[in-house]
Amino acid sequence: MMTEISFQQEFEIKGGDFVRAGEASCEIKNLLKELGVAMQVVRRAAIVSYEAEMNVIMYAGSGRLDLSVTSDRVQIVVDDRGPGIEDVELAMSEGYSTATPEMRELGFGAGMGLPNIKRNSDIFKIHSKVGRGTRLEMTIRTNGHRL
């Protein structure tokens, strides 16, 4: 069997670094365009990675985003060393947010982050342990579609 060719890149994300917020997602978005991934897939991946990146910046001390692209899927895995989520089901419901007033002032914390990530992924997994951190795994299928 032929081994699958994949492109992998990792991005460090610093908690609280609002200045550089979105840089990793932007790089991912541009890379996917260069790889010739269909524009609707690029857009979904951009939204997913941006929301996940922002979650780390807002709630965790630090985190890592691993991107992996093959000819048929884009996978984004985000691991953070943060407080973890007590009630995952509640966190997944639209409008629920634990954002501070400062974050809301910056326009975040509408409680749409996780639901938005789920909506834009084909496969979505979340594992969280209070006091340890959260891991999000998102897969978006490209179905070989090109622009």
Add this chain to the structure above:
Amino acid sequence: MIEAPRHPLKISLEKCIGCVHCLTACPTKAIRIKNGKALILSDLCIDCGECIRFCPHDAIESQTTSFTDLDTFRFKVAIPATVLYGQFDNATLPHEILFALRRIGFDHVYELSTICELNNAAIEAYIDSHPRPRPLIASTCPVVVRLIQHRFPSLCDLIIPIEPAREIAAKILRANLPRILKIEPAEIGIIHITPCPAKMVSINYPISMEKSYLDGAVSIRDIYNPLFQAIRQSKEDTLMCQLFPETIFSGIGMGTALSGGETRGLKNHRTVAVSGVRDTMRVLDQVEMGLLKDVDLLECMVCPDGCVGGPLAVENRFLAMSRILRLVNLLGERTVVDSSDMSMLYHKDFLSFRHPIKPIQVPPLDNDPDRAIRKAKRRINLIKKLPGKDCGTCGAPDCKTLADDIVRGQAVLADCLFVKEKK
């Protein structure tokens, strides 16, 4: 018309010395130095004209319509961009400038600020009748449209399908002049006077219609000297000035030459105005990541501070801005466009695009997904080998772009002087 080049920018091989100014200034990395001369890569160029601004040798020529080309038309009409009103001293009034245009050979001059106001009202009507999606993006700047098609293809649907004022004005003239003048439509030349090289492309290769209503675009630079002379003469000739029929100007329309001009007219909406090509790209990046969804209208102009900062304008943009703002204040907020006229034209689709704006694919690393992935991996390894000094001596704007060119087969690692030296 003679076959026009796809891009309005051309490198003068005589003047170009192959330095790196344009190379690093180009926001889409569309320039390389090959054989000691700059070369524009047509697939990547968006006609923004940044290179014109940064070239110290005046080696980038913009191919706009030359003034003498206009002699082929029996009846010549000028539609000057409102930026023109800011190009002469404060004592020179807009109607004197319009009068001077007649003096230098135009048979008719059509004032654009009123149509800018009409366009603004149509944009508002469109926003009001389309609650989604957001943010909608104005299409006035042709470079922004091209930038979106190439770099942000998924945002094409956000472009408001209302023709810019210059095309609406020309369309009105086309519909009426042949009847009034009783001459053949082909004998009438309708010319936009502009600070912007990209207008030429939007005329020769229109995106949202089959054929532009304009016949050409003359740059403000090219017309400045004769116009300046004519203004001085007409000042001596006050009688002629008085005989010139009263023109109505719109303060709202006049302001659209400046960044924030389109959003200023929309009092009941959430708007954002951006100018400058790099900042425009930054904001479009954010829109692509799902931000700015609470904004109704996003106005982007790639020239600094709006059209007033166009590369083919003459006066420094701060003075020009101050003069135009003074006119905007003098004219006030009074509307000159009848809202029922606007509504009629809007609902008759007189103001809208014929075609939607479609994405244009920038060539990926490879058409085959697996090979594209392999090339991306190779590119990362190449970047590690390069010095990261972004000196431009290899002919590419920076090390990352050289690595990109290498995997695309358009350059070799030995093009880098630092790598060569190490060997």
